[in-house]
Amino acid sequence: MRAWLYLLAFAVAAGIVTTPALLIFVFGGHSVDDALFVALATLMLVSALAVVSMRDIIRCGLAMIVCFLSLAGIYVIVGSPLVAAAQVIVYIGAISVLILFAIMLTQSKAAPAKLVFQTQAAPAAVAAIILVVLITLGISATDWGEVSVRVRLGTDTLARAFFRDDVLPFEVVSVLLLAAVVGGVFIAKREKDAPS
Amino acid sequence: MNLANTLDAYLVLAGALFCIGAFGFLARRNAISMLMSIELMLNAVNLSIVAFGAFIPGLRTTGSIIALMVIAVAAAEATVGLAIVVAIYRNRKTPLVDEYDAMRR
Numbered sequence: 356m357r358a359w360l361y362l363l364a365f366a367v368a369a370g371i372v373t374t375p376a377l378l379i380f381v382f383g384g385h386s387v388d389d390a391l392f393v394a395l396a397t398l399m400l401v402s403a404l405a406v407v408s409m410r411d412i413i414r415c416g417l418a419m420i421v422c423f424l425s426l427a428g429i430y431v432i433v434g435s436p437l438v439a440a441a442q443v444i445v446y447i448g449a450i451s452v453l454i455l456f457a458i459m460l461t462q463s464k465a466a467p468a469k470l471v472f473q474t475q476a477a478p479a480a481v482a483a484i485i486l487v488v489l490i491t492l493g494i495s496a497t498d499w500g501e502v503s504v505r506v507r508l509g510t511d512t513l514a515r516a517f518f519r520d521d522v523l524p525f526e527v528v529s530v531l532l533l534a535a536v537v538g539g540v541f542i543a544k545r546e547k548d549a550p551s
Numbered sequence: 552m553n554l555a556n557t558l559d560a561y562l563v564l565a566g567a568l569f570c571i572g573a574f575g576f577l578a579r580r581n582a583i584s585m586l587m588s589i590e591l592m593l594n595a596v597n598l599s600i601v602a603f604g605a606f607i608p609g610l611r612t613t614g615s616i617i618a619l620m621v622i623a624v625a626a627a628e629a630t631v632g633l634a635i636v637v638a639i640y641r642n643r644k645t646p647l648v649d650e651y652d653a654m655r656r
Contacts, residue, residue: 385553386553389555399564399568400567404571406588407588407591412584416587422594423594429564430601435601435605435614437619441622450590450625450626453633454583454629457583461636473580473649476578480574482574483570486573487566490566491566494563495559499607500607504556505556505605508605516616528624531623535627535628536630539633540634542634543637
């Protein structure tokens with residue numbers, strides 16, 4: 356029952372976060388794409404801030420899922436539906452579940468739950484704010500050359516490029532994934548005769 | 552002004568997400584929180600790559616291909632990183648990185 360309450364509260368919070376952007380943009384004479392972009396961007400940044408600042412690490416993991424989901428929506432808006440599908444399958448379906456399992460394996464009641472930040476948190480925040488200002492200035496000052504209108508990339512075009520021109524990196528990635536699976540199992544394996 | 556049709560909007564968004572991830576990596580004490588912040592940074596870079604691929608004609612398919620590769624490599628990285636965290640937790644009984652001081656003593 357409480358889980359449903361949390362879910363409901365989260366849905367209400369997401370609505371509160373994204374509704375002003377939607378209203379302003381729809382009634383301000385912008386297109387639907389703009390409104391969706393602003394709403395998804397707001398939701399993504401808010402949930403990313405929740406990931407790095409919330410105290411309960413399980414909730415951090417759940418906020419990370421929301422962040423990945425809104426990023427998948429932004430991929431759809433920018434015109435890469437296949438990347439959005441891969442984002443949902445790999446990040447939400449695999450990596451988030453893996454991280455949630457690792458959280459449950461490494462949560463101990465004895466660990467101090469009060470102090471979640473290092474002592475360098477304040478300088479890190481200042482550095483991050485300076486960095487985002489510098490990135491924004493750099494982006495707005497740069498001329499990106501021949502920028503065209505955003506084009507929706509069809510899956511057939513992408514598949515043709517993937518399996519004809521770039522088939523070697525595709526196969527190399529499969530070897531990399533195999534190596535990662537073997538390495539992960541080897542590292543996390545419990546040794547039988549180790550002195551605990 | 553057409554926000555969803557400009558390259559700069561996506562790049563600024565990716566920069567903001569990257570900075571949030573960098574702050575989390577520097578500031579959190581829990582090793583798994585740091586891994587989650589790394590995932591945020593990887594996603595930010597991925598967003599900028601996809602945006603470049605959508606807006607620059609010479610990168611049309613290459614952008615999406617690089618993004619898919621980055622997603623696969625991030626999956627591998629998460630697997631090995633979480634395995635290392637679980638292995639260290641089994642030895643030291645804590646997930647907090649500032650208590651991993653075996654190489655300092």
